[in-house]
Amino acid sequence: MLVSETVANVLNLPHLRLELFAGEGGLQRTVSWAHASDLDSPWDWMAGGELLMRNGRTLPRDGRAQAKLLHGCADAGASGIVIGEDHQTPPLTDELAAAAEERALAVLTVPYSVSFAALARAVADATSGEAPVRVGQIERIYGALRDALGGRTGESPTARLGRDLGCRLLLLDTSTGNPVEPAAPAPEDALRSALLAEVRAHDGRIPGVLHVPLADGTTALAVEVPAEEPTVLLAVRLPGADTSLLHHLATAAAVETAHQGMLREHERRLGGELLARLFDMGIDATAADRELAAAGIDPARAVVMAAQSDDSAGQRDLHLALGRRRIPHLLLRSGELLYALVGDAWPGIEAVRQKLGPDAALGVSAAAGTPGRLPAARREAVWALSLARKAPGRISRYGEETTFTVLRSTEEAQVLVDRVLGPLLAYDAHHGTELTASLETFLQHRRSWQRTAAALSVHKQTVMYRMQRVEQLTGRTLAETADITDLWLAFQARALLSGAPTPASPRSSDASGSAG
Structure with missing residues (x-):
């Protein structure tokens, strides 16, 4: 940051009438902006450098709860906490003071007569010198996106922006931690595990900013990217931990993800045409072997799945879910049924079940074995599907024991x-x-x-x-x-x-x- 505005400087602005309650060791922390929040976990919307403004009436009364609030803000990299005093503000406790001293995070109080708007404006005015830097960064974000989508570079916008900003940016699937772009390098196992652990800790719901602790003691930041499949942009060593910049990056990532989705949709249609020819025996054995190998599918292990589901959105995005899980597949919609040729049975079944939901009926064939047996595998999948409609879990594999003893095959x-x-x-x-x-x-x-x-x-x-x-x-x-x-x-x-x-x-x- 070009301007180094500190908590001490804000404290010394006479018109704000701020007073230090505890945490003198944090007065030299840098302030990027002031952020008002009365949420129970405001740190889920912080990237670092924020001066949290909190209404006194929403402050917990219990000392341990007050200390928890401070520890959460400190972990998120907040620059300090300002508590607005009014007649309903509970007493500030010794536990809060001890936590503030321990974490070197300043706790300030402001009179009821001073508005949070005045405090936010003062911080904005004090840090206005960095505006040209932020504008330049934002211009680079959308310039990189324009160049990439215009075909002027073979590099993804995310990769280029990470290099330009001096950080590491990864566009990842929330469920698996795999890169959205199949050719992009996968994150190392420790980083992937840390991200997925934080996602699970939030029950899969990504807050404003997800803090991902790293092995070297630093913290990576992740924000949600709007997409058909759950997606996050993970930033490692983002300069200034600027949440505004992070969300601009997420917007650019959303456009990149949509572009990837269009490419995947084209691949899905080509795959559907291939599967239709395989089912109809409209392709010779040599060509079938070559096309399946190009799709990453080994017929000896592949199975055909027939699905019946009312979830049109789930069916529409199934190819994205399978692709992000690195499951080779071909999909074909025919009449009321959706057919999937998947290269790995059980991961494929699990992914289809998760995407289509528990109400979908799934029938699974025996292993195809050879391309020439795919028409028979399709019939087996349909046969199993008819039994799945009445089976526990609404799934059936061809050849399993059924109650239709007169119709076993x-x-x-x-x-x-x-x-x-x-x-x-x-x-x-x-x-x-x-x-x-x-x-x-x-x-x-x-x-x-x-x-x-x-x-x-x-x-x-x-x-x-x-x-x-x-x-x-x-x-x-x-x-x-x-x-x-x-x-x-x-x-x-x-x-x-x-x-x-x-x-x-x-x-x-x-x-x-x-x-x-």
């Missing part, structure tokens, strides 16, 4: 469909009829001629004729419980194989006859 399901519905499907395909759909509607409407006719928008006699033809082709009678069960299970299997919602079970009370 996609192969068995296909056999059942071919055996029971095969004649109907073949007849419809050859003649352009809708017997299969009519039968499914008939069963869904509890074999009521009238309700089925209304649903199909045809005459009741048409429904009766179609069901007679169904009985002829399938060799089954719609008045027999056993035949109804076979037909319903076949439709259940067909829905599982296609990924469509499974048809409702006919009620047992209707098993022996149809309603008119």
Whole structure:
């Protein structure tokens, strides 16, 4: 700082009528600005150098609580504390005085008649000489951002600004501590652990400024960066610990993060197109191996996940969450389902569950093994998804023990469909009829001629004729419980194989006859 305004200088301004209560050893601390706060933990919004102004009526009455307030401010690098006196101000305790002397942090009092605005203005006037420096720093921030996004440099704005300001800046994912930019160097383990520990200590909610203690006894500062995924900008050895400058940096980081998000969205779309071709066998084996290797996915370990969720925002940002966790993946939205090919099963499952929420149903295939088996893995994932909707935790892996003992695999399901519905499907395909759909509607409407006719928008006699033809082709009678069960299970299997919602079970009370 060009201007070295101290607590002693502020104390000696006669028009403020300040008095020293305790902490004479802190009078030479440098003041950057005055900051008013009545929060229980004002240090969460400090970067260092602030003169905290506190209304007396909000001061804790307990001596230990007063000392805790002082220790918290000292840890955050505050320059001092000013307590406004009024008729509700509790007595300043010996514990507060002892803490002030121990930490060399001055505690001042100001009369009720002197406004905090006057004190803040006095500090601002005294430190106005550093304004040109701050303006120059802010110009560098947005100049670096403009150059980087304009393609004039291959260096990220965060990296360039850290070099220009003589500090270290890291743009990190809050959940993992990984860099937002995949090519950026990862923080060392100790720094990452310290950041994540502080985030956990605040229950994942980043305050105004997060203080991260470092092994060398110094403190790094982190602020939240607006982004789709939780993000922080971590500053190590920031000059002057200027919170205003820090938040300007966070604004620039938010633009950089949004730019990264657009690049990731482009990658997601390309990945979706690749996964669609892999599912449809629209790519030869050699090209499939090459494309999967480029995506970092080993088919021998990869699994297909099918998810059904109402969380559109979670689905939209899932590729960012997986990317920040360094989980190789491809995503494809098809109809009502979201498919994910993830290179590592359990970390991928955990990330998808966390992003889509506990209400999402997740089905997981067996290991793909080879690119050629991905269509089968997709069917397995859909099969598992149908079971996950009714499973504890709403997640199921293909091949796990289930209550659907008659439908244990996609192969068995296909056999059942071919055996029971095969004649109907073949007849419809050859003649352009809708017997299969009519039968499914008939069963869904509890074999009521009238309700089925209304649903199909045809005459009741048409429904009766179609069901007679169904009985002829399938060799089954719609008045027999056993035949109804076979037909319903076949439709259940067909829905599982296609990924469509499974048809409702006919009620047992209707098993022996149809309603008119």
